[in-house]
Each structure stands twice: as C-alpha cells, then as structure tokens.
Amino acid sequence: MAEERITDIGPPNYEQFLPPVIKKNYGKWDHHEILKPGVMVHVAESGDKLFTVRCGTPRLLAITSIRKFADIADKYCDGHLRWTSRNNVEFLLTDESKIEALIAEVEEYGFPIGGMGNCISNIVHTQGWVHCHSAASDASGTVKAVMDELMPHFQNMELPAKLRVAYACCLNMCGAVHCSDIAILGVHTRAPVIEHDDLPKMCEIPTLVASCPTGAIRPATVDGVQSVEIVDEQCMFCGNCYTVCPAVKINNAQTDGISIWVGGKVSNARVAPKFSKLAIPFIPNNPPRWPEVVDAVVKIINVYAENARKHERMGEWIDRIGWPKFFELTDIEFTKYHIDDFKHAGETYMRTAQLRH
C-alpha cells in the first residue's frame, strides 16, 4: 500500500531557517549601513551585528550552483543565506572578518558582489524562449547581454538613486515590468494567424471572442469550419487571444521584437508609484546579444546618470525636466506610437499651457 498522501502542508515555516542572530534580534533592528557595494551591516538594539553580502545571479540556476552556494554558506555563514525579491543571493554572517574571504570565493565561482544602494540591481525577468510559449523575445539572453554592460553599475553605487531594470517577454508582463525605471518588453507587432482546422477542436469560440480587449475577433465560418476572423486594424497584438486559444498563433519570427519603457517606480518614497512610459516602441530581435537594445538602455542610463539629481529616480528626473527634454537628451524619436490611444488616453493629453518653448 502507498503511504498516506501528504497535501496542503504549505511551505516550511521560515523560523527554522533563520540564523540565531536574527531569531534573537527579530523585530529589534536599530539601523543599517552599507559598508561598501554589496555589503551591509544591520545593527540590533542589542548591539548585535548582522552582515549581508549580496551576490548577483542569472536567476536561472543549476542545482550545481545552488549546492555551491550552500557550501559557501556553510563555510562562512553557519549555513545561512537567503534570496532577495530581485533574485540575488544574500549571505548572512555575524563574523565581519570572514567577509573578504567569502567575497573572494563567490567571485571566484563567477558571481558578482553588489546590487546595493544607488545602483542597478538584478534585472527581474521572465521565461522567454527557455520555457514560455508566448515569448516575443528571449528573456535570459537579453538580460545577460544588458547586464554584461551594466556590470559597473551593479558593482558601484554611483547612480543618483536606485535604478530598477525589468524584462518581460510578452504583454502578460510576468516580470511586472510596468513600474520599472527601465522596462524591456517583448512585443508582437502582427495580428495572430489562425489555424482554422485546429480551432474548433481546441478552443471555445465565445471565450475567444470575449478575450479580445479591442473586439477585434469575430466568429466566422472559414472553408466550412466554424472559426473566427481577426480584424487586422483593430488588433494591437496583446496576445490575450493566444493565451485562451492555442490555435491563434501570435508568435512571428519576422515581426516580434522589443520595446523600451522608462520612468516607473514602485516605492512610495518621495513620489507615488508610477507606471513606466514608452520610450522606444520597437527594436527588432537581434540575438544572441541584442546590441540595439543594449545600446538603447546604456544610452538612457548614461543620460540619466549625468543629469539627474541625488535621490531622483528616473521618473522623478523626467518629470522635473519634462518629457520633451528627455527625448531631446536621449536622441529618441517621438512618434505617433508614443501617444496613448487605449481607454484612458485622453487623461494623458497635456491639458495646460505650462510648456517650455
């Protein structure tokens, strides 16, 4: 007989994973200080100190690497480590003297230390061609190519403020890129192609019709098959129809590509959270290193770094200087695509004569 099936136990209780210094000072931390890029100390009311060494990862990790991290944690941290909300590893130590050796070993293994303070941390990203069917571009590849160039900003803290880059491979935006300082977003740019023979077998037509935000999909009989047709002019390539119906193919090797968005943020610090706004509508896919995407991101960051004031996130800086100036400084062309035309478009029009001339 099989053992009794265990279900619904939920995740393990986090308490068992906390290092003793945390258990002791839980909720009683007094302050922290970033000692140098990637290294910070938290000081408890008790005077106890907890050192954190942060290391960048590609997020996609082999268990080989994870085991190596476990070994390192055993060696320097009594086996304690955590991951951050942006896919970095944090080694947790109480013995300050072990920090340098720890860093050396992590770097030796090929992982950089940094991502703390006013810097570029890891790029939150998604599956891309590695695992998703919807991807308009690869995630891991673009991220790698971009981060190779942004490494200095990961390893130092010389930016005006934190700069969060995120990547999502389609409009589903699993990376929730919509509130990032810089968002790189895979986009489809052609209406889906319908496989009429498969459609009736695989999909419910009413659900499919209802899935389209712009009402571009209509039931239709094609070659005697009950199927749908898509009004090309009404399609804005969101891919939602594909999500609900595999027979509606949105991926297109020729016309898929990447768009770039800027000025979003999440924190409530200083100004309210903001959505990212369109900077570059379209750059064709150019694997393996997407040089045009990398250049565009680097250019925007350089202009920002040169012009923004201390503590000013990308979006705060742009709001201060105005969007016309942003386009001027970055040499990006303002096109008809930049003007919103979705439901609340009218709310984005400039309804004041307050203008720089």
Place this chain on the structure above:
Amino acid sequence: MAEERITDIGPPNYEQFLPPVIKKNYGKWDHHEILKPGVMVHVAESGDKLFTVRCGTPRLLAITSIRKFADIADKYCDGHLRWTSRNNVEFLLTDESKIEALIAEVEEYGFPIGGMGNCISNIVHTQGWVHCHSAASDASGTVKAVMDELMPHFQNMELPAKLRVAYACCLNMCGAVHCSDIAILGVHTRAPVIEHDDLPKMCEIPTLVASCPTGAIRPATVDGVQSVEIVDEQCMFCGNCYTVCPAVKINNAQTDGISIWVGGKVSNARVAPKFSKLAIPFIPNNPPRWPEVVDAVVKIINVYAENARKHERMGEWIDRIGWPKFFELTDIEFTKYHIDDFKHAGETYMRTAQLRH
C-alpha cells in the same frame, strides 16, 4: 420694396469703441497696480495712465440700468466702458480725480465696486428658471442669495488668492462651472418621466437611444405606442435625453436640487488648470434664498480663508492638506457619491500608500 437685407456683417469693429488712451498705448502697457478694491491703474510705456473702476452686476440687466451706466460713462469716462469676462462693468478713465465721484454715483445707483485682486469676483452663471427649460434650480436667485453673503469678499482683497465661484443650473454647465474654485450646480436626481403619447411625434427614437451616455434608454412599445423605456438603475440624471427629446421630462419639483464642487481653476499660474471636485452631492431646492447652499458656500470659504497660504487657490490648498483634511475641516460628510464611477473612475483611486494617518 424692402431695403436690401444686411447679413453676415459680424460684430462691429472694436477699434471704434476704444478710448483714445488705449488707442495710443495699445500693446504698449508697462505695468498695473491695484490702488484699492475695484480700482486699478495701468501705466503705459509712454507714462500715460488708464484707471479702471470695476463694478459688480447681477448680469441680468435692464436697459434702464445700461443707459444709466452709459450716462455715468459720459460723465466721468468720456463715454468709455467695457464689460469683463465675469459680467462686471469696468469704467475707464484717465482723470484720476474723478474716481471717487464715479464710485459714489455707481454705488448710489446700487452697484458695488470691487471684484479685483485676491477676492471673490462675480459669480459666472446661467439662465435658471428665468429662461431655461432644463434648469434643476434657479440661477439668478441662488447667485443673489450667495453674493449677498459674499459681498465683503467682493469689496475687499483679503483672501489668500482669487476665488472664482460659478453657478450652472444643470449638467450642461453653461457657466462652465467645472473649473471653478467653488461651483454650484443644479442637479436632477430622478430618471426622466416619458410622455409616451408625445414621444413618437416629437422625437427620433434612434437619436434618443444614442443620446444616453450610460445606455439606459431602450426602444420599447408602451400601450401600443412605439416609444422608449429607461432602465432606472442605469440613469445618472444627466438630462441629455431631454435635450434631444422634449417628451422625456427630467425636471422634477420634488427631487431636483443643488450640488457643490470645489477646487477647480482655469489659469495656468503655478499649477495646471483643474476640474472642480464634488464636495456636497445634494442640497434640496429651498427658494427664495437657498439658505443651506449659502451656508455651505460660506463655510467652505471661511475654512479656506483661515487655512490657505498666500497665492494658494482653493484647489492648491486642498492638494496641499489632502482631501481627508478638507472634509474634516469643513465638516462635510464623505459618502459613496464622492467616489467616481464614470469612465475614468479608476484613475481617481488612491494608488499609493502615501497617506496621513
């Protein structure tokens, strides 16, 4: 034989009505100064001076009064005067010594001097029961009742900034009240009653159905007549159906009334123009002096006057202190009606944790 019909001549050329000092210094004014409430001087580059004395009116003027103004203008202003964009009269003089006598005569005739600088100027308003079929309340009467109380603010300049009050008797908002520091707005609160017998004679059903912003109107056959029906829950009492079809009666003696809106502005000074926002959803009509409306307006103005900083318009002040504080200070209840539910409602939700607690 009739004379030849003259048409399309347009308005008389304004040049013939300009006083000589203006003709001479047209476009060459150097600066101005408000000498006292209702009196200002404009100094030209040439050194010439033009004095303006501003006088409040009820806008609805008898030709008797207009002739009197003409006489006064002849006596003190070489026959020159103008009206302002807020229905005040401006007497235009070059001889400073005549100002006091002019003022005395105007006041003697029953018209106040003021409405300049940081004050309450005339209430821009509309027809009301005097001439319009759509009016949910009277315009001239409410305005008179309110201005009787606000007179001191018309005659002095002790407010933090300009305060523009406007009145419109229905949602058509002919007074364009939607961008006023305080807007008083007549509202219907019940769905229109349909006169099914008249409807087919008077109205085109498709136009009528299309006129409803919320799609509350449906074609229907009632007692054998081709007519329409209104889905009560979908009606928000805009009256647009009545505008296109007289057989759909929106006026209702029992349920029409007044709402109060605050914080709008038009100028681009400091902050962009703003819409007024709902303060009090409904006050029943209480002619002849609408005491509840008057009290509400006076209360809001007093709180504003006590709390706002110099140069701060109503809306700027509220934005600084936050809406919760506005409701607290004015003792106005925040209700479900205050939360928008029209097309862009979602854009008004508070999408940040930046809150005063």
Place this chain on the structure above:
Amino acid sequence: MTEMKYKTPLLDELEKGPWPSFVKEMKKEAHRPMVQDAIGQLERSYEEHISHWKHGGLVGVMGYGGGVIGRYSDLPEEFPEVAAFHTHRVNQPSAWFYTSEALRTLCDIWERHGSGLTNMHGSTGDIVFLGSTTEEIEPLFADLTKHGFDLGGSGSNMRTPSCCVGPARCEWACYDTLDACYNITQEFQDELHRPFFPYKYKFKFAGCPNDCVASIARSDCSVMGTWKDEIQVNQAAVLDYAKTVDIDAEICDLCPTRCVEWDGKTLEIDNSNCVKCMHCINVMPKALKPGKERGATILIGGKAPIIGGALLCSVFVPFLEMDKDSDYEDLKELTEAIWDLWGEHGKLRERVGEFIQRVGMSNFLEEIGLDPVPEMVMAPRSNPYIFFDDEIFE
C-alpha cells in the same frame, strides 16, 4: 415704479440684501406686459420649484441657423405675454468694449423689439437679449444689422468667439487678442451663422496663460498667448518688491519648475525650465514681463460634461506665431483642416475633443497633417497596446 401685475412675495425677498438684485432689474422694465408675465411665471417657479419653460422650438432669422433660442411658456394661458419669449444672441465687440453711444443704440433697438431685459453677457460672450416674440425676430435682426450689429452663434456651428482685454489694457498680452478674435469672427461668418458641424465649436482668445477668458475650460479652440525667450527682468524693481514680498516663499517655492532663484539681491530665472505659468510675473508686475518673442499655444477640445465627460483643452500646437500681418493664416488653415475632418467623421453631438479621443490623437494628427510632438502629452503611453504599422521595420 410700475405697479406689479402679480404678487411676488418670494421674488421680493431677493430684492433685499447688498448685492444688486436681478428682481429689481426685471421690475425696472415692468412697464412692458411681457416682463410682468415673465416675473409672474418666475414667481410660480419659485413656488413650485420647477421651470415653466418648454423645451426648445426652432425659431430664427431667415438664412441663419443660429443666434436665436426659441422659448415658450408651458403656462401660456396664465402668462400669455411670455407664451413666446425667445433670446437673441448678439455678437459682442471684441473684449466687450463699448461707448455710451453704442450701448444706447443697443438699448434702443431692444426697447423697440423686446423685453428690455438683457444678459451682459452670456457665458459664451454674446450680448443676450432676453425675451421677445416670434414676430419680432426679423424686425429686430434688421434693426441690429442696420446699426452695425449681427447675431452670434447657437446650434451646431462655430459659436461666437470671445477674447480677453489683451493689448487694449493688459501689459501681458502676447498677441493681439482683440484683432485675432475679430478677424476669425469675420472670416468665419458663414460657419457662425449656418449650422453644419456635428456640434458646437467655440473659440476663445487669451493673451497669456492667465487665461482671463477661461479658454482652456470653455472652448473647443483655445488660443493662449505665450512666449519663447527670456522673461524680462528689472532687477531694481525686484529689489523694491523684496520689501513687501517674501520672494522665496511667494515666488521661488511656488514656481512649478522651481526655476527661479533669489539670493536677496538678484533674481535668476532658468528660462529653459520656465513653463510660462505667469506666477512670478503676476506677483511682481512692475519687475517682470513676458519675453519678447511672442506667440500663442493652440489647445483644442475643451468642453462641459455632456456627453462623454468634461474636457480641458489639450496642446495642439505648442507655439504658433500670431502675427497680424499674416492674417492668422496658420490658425485658419488648421481650423479648416479640423473642421473638414471632424465635419466628415464626427458623430452627431460629438464635440471635437470627444472626436479626438475616439479616433485617437495620433490618427487625428496624421489626418490633419501635424507631426506628433511630446509637448502634446503629459507623458507617453504606459499601456503596451500599440497599433504598430509596417513602418516600424524601416
């Protein structure tokens, strides 16, 4: 005073109080039976809390589609003198300048043909003659035109343009609002008098961003004066103001882009970041003035709530020269392009602001032949629902 036909205890209450009374005004013309009945019916409205005017009714001047608002009493038996009580919208002179003579002419005309009651002025800007009969419409019109006046707009046409006092008296006018208003009104007489648009179209001319005619809120096309170069500063006069104005708090802190600096001696303006809001100039009119390279921002699409919700105008042309000598050709061309497009594709009762939202600003611009510029939006789109064309591959 004339004896009153009806007892009006409610309206009489509104003769009291310091603000000039519209009831007194009405009574001043009560020697006309029409006004007696207007007062009587109004008292009835005060008693019953409801309007006693019936809906619309098409009346008008021969050959014109607008300018007269038909109005009929719903109690014609009780108040026969106001059975018909139409208003006439008479096109005002630019910036509402009059001579006493012109006013008397208008009063005399109105005395001959109507109630003697007016609105000075209507919300759109017209001289409003309040109440006459159907029979008087043509004679009144003839009398008006004979004396150099004409009707303004109503219905689905260009409405009576209006303008601020501008260069006639204001030191801040960045273009000649009176001339522009007059010129445009004359140019488009046909469009003013003969409704052929999907809905109304209003022009308002403001000499600077203070917008003293509320153009951004109350017109379909706001022509708002502005400038390109540097604010003119008289430092000596600034020092003078410093005695009474807290320049840091009242100016520097309130400048929307914080581009004004004051060190106690000199006022420095970073003009590249000045958004021409007027505030610093407003507070120190003797010390500061708009720049010398002047023109206007053209904004379009403002309106009241009906049907799709109220709109403020939005930027259409960030900066347009408003040279008198050019006869405002650019503005006229743009206007005609807008009217053609909206005239052809606008829905019934769809204002141009709603039309632009429906078809999309980018499509609208493309059809009009204007390039999109970032000044037109507060920010680029945040939603990724982009209608891509083939040209992205170029």
Place this chain on the structure above:
Amino acid sequence: MTEMKYKTPLLDELEKGPWPSFVKEMKKEAHRPMVQDAIGQLERSYEEHISHWKHGGLVGVMGYGGGVIGRYSDLPEEFPEVAAFHTHRVNQPSAWFYTSEALRTLCDIWERHGSGLTNMHGSTGDIVFLGSTTEEIEPLFADLTKHGFDLGGSGSNMRTPSCCVGPARCEWACYDTLDACYNITQEFQDELHRPFFPYKYKFKFAGCPNDCVASIARSDCSVMGTWKDEIQVNQAAVLDYAKTVDIDAEICDLCPTRCVEWDGKTLEIDNSNCVKCMHCINVMPKALKPGKERGATILIGGKAPIIGGALLCSVFVPFLEMDKDSDYEDLKELTEAIWDLWGEHGKLRERVGEFIQRVGMSNFLEEIGLDPVPEMVMAPRSNPYIFFDDEIFE
C-alpha cells in the same frame, strides 16, 4: 564539462561577458539528456527568433489545480527529451530564507525528478523547478511533501504569497511580514491549490512603504506596513548626518508634503502632514525611525496589463492593525468578503482590480461592508454623473 549534443554558437556567445551566464548554468546540468535537448531547442529559437514551446496543456498533481505549468516542445521529434518539459512552482519559505541543508534537500529532490535547472525564484516568489516529464509530477510532489515542501499556485486561484525580509533583518518593518505571509498561506491552502476564482489573486506583504516586494504593482492585495504616530527622531544623529547630507536639498525639498524643517540644529517634522513616504528615514537611517503605533495599509487591485490595462493597487483600508495575536482576523475576513463577492460576480479572467472598476468602488464597498473614506481616492469625482439613491433626501 559534459560534451554537448548540439553545436550552439549563438548561445555560446552568452557565456562571454562578466555577468553570470544562464547558458553556463544550463551546461552545468548538461549531463542530463533533457538539458541537452533544452539547450538544443533554445539554440534553435536563437537561430529562428521564435519560441519552440507549445501552448499550455493541463498537467498537475492529483487533487490540486495549480502548481505545475505544462509545457511541450513543438519540435518533439528533434528534441524528444523535452517533448514534455513542465515547471513546478514550489512554495518558498517566507522572505526566501534557507539553510544550506534545506537547499541541499531541494536540490536532491530536483535531481531525482527533473532537469536540475531552477529559477531562484519565479516572479511571484516560488522556487521554480524548470523542466520535468509528466510521469515525474506525482513522484516529485510526494518527494517534496515528504520533506516538508508543497507546491505554490498557478491558474485561477490564490497565488503563492510573498513578503519582504521585514523584521527578520530590517529596522523599518511595521509588522511581521514573514509571519503574516506564512499565516495567510497556511490559512488559505485550499484556495492556493484548487482554482475556483474568476482569475488569479496575489498577496504580497511589504513591511513599510518602501515596498521591497513591489506589492503595489504586482499583487491583488498589498499589505503595506505603515504607522500612525510620530517619526522617531534622534536629533544628535541628525546633526551627525548634517556633516555629509545636505538636509535642506536632500530631505526637506524632497519630502512630498514639505513637512520637514531644518534650521541647522533641529529637525522638525510636522507629523500631521507626513504621508509616511519613508524618504527622510531612508536617507538618515540612524537618526529617524517609523513611529511606534504600527500597522498596515491594505491596498487592492494591482495587476499587469491583460486585459483592461495595468493597475496599481489602490487604498482599501487606510490603516489596519496587524497584531500577530489577532491571527490577522480582520485581513482574513476582508479577504473572504472580497473573494465571495468577486467569486460570485467576477467575469472569467477578470482580476479583482478590474472587477472593482466595472462595478464601481462604491458598490463594491457597500457589498463588502466597508464605509467609503476620502483616503481611498486621490480626489472626489469631478464628473457630475452621480447615481443618486433615495437616501439623499434623509
């Protein structure tokens, strides 16, 4: 290193450069045929600029509706080892704390049943096991639960909640994010594992308004720590900061309500106007701390663009006590009320944020039984299209 089955010149390019390479990571597990084929197929995608995964396919654990994402190759003949290549979402411990032992346990389990490739972590927070076959789904699950782990969410259910490091390491945590996250996850195991909602529902717990888990943008329910009373100020430490921080420019000028004053000696905060943005505290962590009366703001409705456009969460309860001892009863009650209402009336694939917009916030509140408060909106409505009830006459 293992010999590679396919030539991958394009992917090999991504082994170069300083940032750790995902290609190297994949190759580290290339001793498994499945990984060889995953690499081969990925190279093909790089050549052809297109994904070679097929759409979805329902696979899962017996009795669960979520936690496994089915994935099939569209080139199964060429890459048979990844014909099926499903991911498993394993519910992470609160705040992603591990011991080396726990990590090794996870690695061992994954080694036994799948590719050995992971995402640490998925965007929602799960440990993502990347790639196994349909046959291994049940054995993997048994192995996981035996070792104290369980699956996270996918499909139309509650998704795996996540939280910031909070009181475990951060001095600013205004409530116990780790405990709350764990408690809610355990409470709603059924809702996590068995899809019965109109669409997904995500919880994220942030200890303060810095929102280090991006809860306001990435969850349907953001529980954001905050405080009610005064910011704790250590004036001596402020003086110390004044040596390196330009307090006027870096703090006073950047405070959103400008409620911080600095006279060179003492920092004065007008706490009644502090909106708890965290900025001043962020800049001077040794000198300033959140107040002592702590709790959380509950915001709801955040989501990515599909279908109706992206939304940030909006304020639902301005301040809620987050006392551990109360077992988060209030939050649970609110959550159940939301789920009941949305569950009954939400449309298929309509997130709660979209649902609220469709039915109207006021109606939503009325059904949930919460009173409207002005903190819920940036401003009251500006359009006059009000659905009045009879109660206005009360």
